[in-house]
Amino acid sequence: MKRYLNVLLGVLTAIGGFVDIGDLVTNAQVGARFGLSLVWVVVIGVIGICVFAEMSGRIAAVSHRATFDLVRERLGPRMGFVNLVGSMLVTLLTFIAEIGGVALALQLVTSVNHVLVVPFVAAAVWIVLWRAKFSSIENVLGLLGLTLIGFAVALWQLGPDWGELAASLGEKPAQESWATYAFFGVALFGAAMTPYEVFFFSSGGVEERWTRKDIGVMRANVFIGFPLGGLLSVAIAGCAAVVLMPQGIAVETLGQVALPVAVALGKVGLAIIVLGFFAATFGAACETGLSTGYSLAQYFGFQWGKYVRPDEAAGFHVILLVATVLAAGVLLTGVDPIMVTEISVVFSAVALPLTYFPILVVANDPDYLGEHRNGRVANLLGVGYLVVITLSAIAAIPLMIVTSMGQG
Amino acid sequence: MSTARRTAVVAVLPALVLAALATGCGLVAQPDSTAWDDHAEQAVSDATSEVATARLALETARRERAWSSYTVVLVAQAEESLGTVQDDLSRLQVPPGRDDEAARLDALLDEAATAVEDARSSAVEGRYDDRRVLDALDRVTGRLEDAAGG
Numbered sequence: 001m002k003r004y005l006n007v008l009l010g011v012l013t014a015i016g017g018f019v020d021i022g023d024l025v026t027n028a029q030v031g032a033r034f035g036l037s038l039v040w041v042v043v044i045g046v047i048g049i050c051v052f053a054e055m056s057g058r059i060a061a062v063s064h065r066a067t068f069d070l071v072r073e074r075l076g077p078r079m080g081f082v083n084l085v086g087s088m089l090v091t092l093l094t095f096i097a098e099i100g101g102v103a104l105a106l107q108l109v110t111s112v113n114h115v116l117v118v119p120f121v122a123a124a125v126w127i128v129l130w131r132a133k134f135s136s137i138e139n140v141l142g143l144l145g146l147t148l149i150g151f152a153v154a155l156w157q158l159g160p161d162w163g164e165l166a167a168s169l170g171e172k173p174a175q176e177s178w179a180t181y182a183f184f185g186v187a188l189f190g191a192a193m194t195p196y197e198v199f200f201f202s203s204g205g206v207e208e209r210w211t212r213k214d215i216g217v218m219r220a221n222v223f224i225g226f227p228l229g230g231l232l233s234v235a236i237a238g239c240a241a242v243v244l245m246p247q248g249i250a251v252e253t254l255g256q257v258a259l260p261v262a263v264a265l266g267k268v269g270l271a272i273i274v275l276g277f278f279a280a281t282f283g284a285a286c287e288t289g290l291s292t293g294y295s296l297a298q299y300f301g302f303q304w305g306k307y308v309r310p311d312e313a314a315g316f317h318v319i320l321l322v323a324t325v326l327a328a329g330v331l332l333t334g335v336d337p338i339m340v341t342e343i344s345v346v347f348s349a350v351a352l353p354l355t356y357f358p359i360l361v362v363a364n365d366p367d368y369l370g371e372h373r374n375g376r377v378a379n380l381l382g383v384g385y386l387v388v389i390t391l392s393a394i395a396a397i398p399l400m401i402v403t404s405m406g407q408g
Numbered sequence: 409m410s411t412a413r414r415t416a417v418v419a420v421l422p423a424l425v426l427a428a429l430a431t432g433c434g435l436v437a438q439p440d441s442t443a444w445d446d447h448a449e450q451a452v453s454d455a456t457s458e459v460a461t462a463r464l465a466l467e468t469a470r471r472e473r474a475w476s477s478y479t480v481v482l483v484a485q486a487e488e489s490l491g492t493v494q495d496d497l498s499r500l501q502v503p504p505g506r507d508d509e510a511a512r513l514d515a516l517l518d519e520a521a522t523a524v525e526d527a528r529s530s531a532v533e534g535r536y537d538d539r540r541v542l543d544a545l546d547r548v549t550g551r552l553e554d555a556a557g558g
Contacts, residue, residue: 248456250454258478262468263473
């Protein structure tokens with residue numbers, strides 16, 4: 001019975017923890033501008049993150065070591081360093097965006113300018129990273145993040161013409177250029193496959209001392225939780241497509257993301273969604289903060305993790321503190337967190353090959369994984385996705401320039 | 409990296425930076441007529457979005473489906489964004505012979521900004537059903553749609 005409850009808890013937290021500021025903003029922007037015509041990208045992105053999260057989870061369960069630890073050992077310090085720099089810069093950018101997202105969520109309740117809230121949010125994130133248990137962070141914020149199911153309820157309550165909505169799947173709006181369509185496709189793909197999700201997942205597996213026996217539970221979390229989390233992304237886009245698109249509203253703020261829910265469900269629905277914003281962004285801030293610490297500590301060989309006392313992993317906790325101060329410092333300059341989010345999802349797409357290629361290599365190594373190394377299906381999917389990821393990484397920057405960040 | 413390649417990189421990088429500075433960092437941008445049209449079209453589209461956001465936020469609050477701080481934040485952010493749209497357009501050099509058109513667009517954006525500013529003021533005071541404010545938002549929406557269509 002306890003095992004089934006653990007599976008259920010894992011799946012629920014995987015759903016609740018799937019959406020972050022990048023998913024919230026990008027899906028709402030795409031829905032308001034392209035309707036559901038880019039949903040196919042979310043589907044491809046969710047399958048992709050499932051493929052690589054399963055590999056990294058399997059690596060953690062069998063080898064009891066996390067991704068960066070093995071990448072450096074298997075591919076050498078130079079490749080490991082390239083992998084570290086690319087992935088960590090994107091994770092740091094995402095960390096800044098998530099802390100900004102928490103401040104924006106609080107601004108919707110208090111109407112206090114988000115810049116003034118940033119220091120308190122940063123302090124709260126750091127205290128949680130320092131003091132809270134890993135399982136508490138994952139379970140409490142993951143379960144609270146489930147309140148974002150309100151988007152699916154709101155979409156149903158809005159009562160759209162489902163046939164019309166389904167007909168818009170994959171059909172680019174005539175007024176939009178192919179370049180803009182492709183740019184938002186890449187951004188959506190980057191948001192769905194953010195590198196930190198895999199680092200956090202595999203390092204979390206080591207933190208929670210997964211063994212070979214846990215591979216089944218891990219797969220249930222990935223193959224059930226992540227796709228259901230992906231459905232939340234589609235619901236966010238659907239709400240924006242139904243309410244914002246007909247009025248010509250382009251999403252630039254977190255408040256606009258919630259507006260369809262207020263229209264559909266009123267104050268209670270709005271309160272639930274804002275709580276979901278808070279949980280999703282605070283949870284992702286903790287995950288990206290920890291991922292920054294994990295990646296640096298694993299590369300340089302420090303003691304790391306929440307499973308050891310802070311004084312035994314001092315270097316790891318110093319990294320967390322420095323990253324938090326840096327994130328707060330950037331946000332205190334007054335930079336728009338939504339703009340940081342937009343940039344982070346594009347650069348996430350650029351960094352994807354650096355993150356996922358080494359995982360594929362390690363997942364094929366019999367020395368680390370023995371009989372649990374990749375099978376034919378995992379390799380077929382992994383190589384196929386590497387091609388897609390590489391194309392998306394090559395296209396991201398030119399598309400960003402040509403379309404002026406998706407403006408035209 | 410070989411010495412020759414390193415020298416080439418050292419030479420090319422500053423040249424690229426200088427080129428970027430020379431082409432993209434002027435105080436006043438001077439687009440050609442087509443580029444100015446694109447900017448103007450974008451400004452109208454952005455203004456339409458901000459006015460519609462303010463209108464929907466007020467309407468949602470009037471139907472008691474959103475609380476006041478949320479409505480104020482939403483409308484205030486629309487007002488701020490509209491200010492940015494105006495500022496960005498005013499920094500573009502108007503192409504020769506397009507002064508009248510630019511003045512009309514400027515007046516339209518001004519009207520939109522005033523309508524959203526009034527909406528913010530109403531939202532702060534908790535008056536979500538002020539007919540004058542709602543009518544002004546509807547009027548300017550119509551004009552923006554006409555401008556986008558024309």
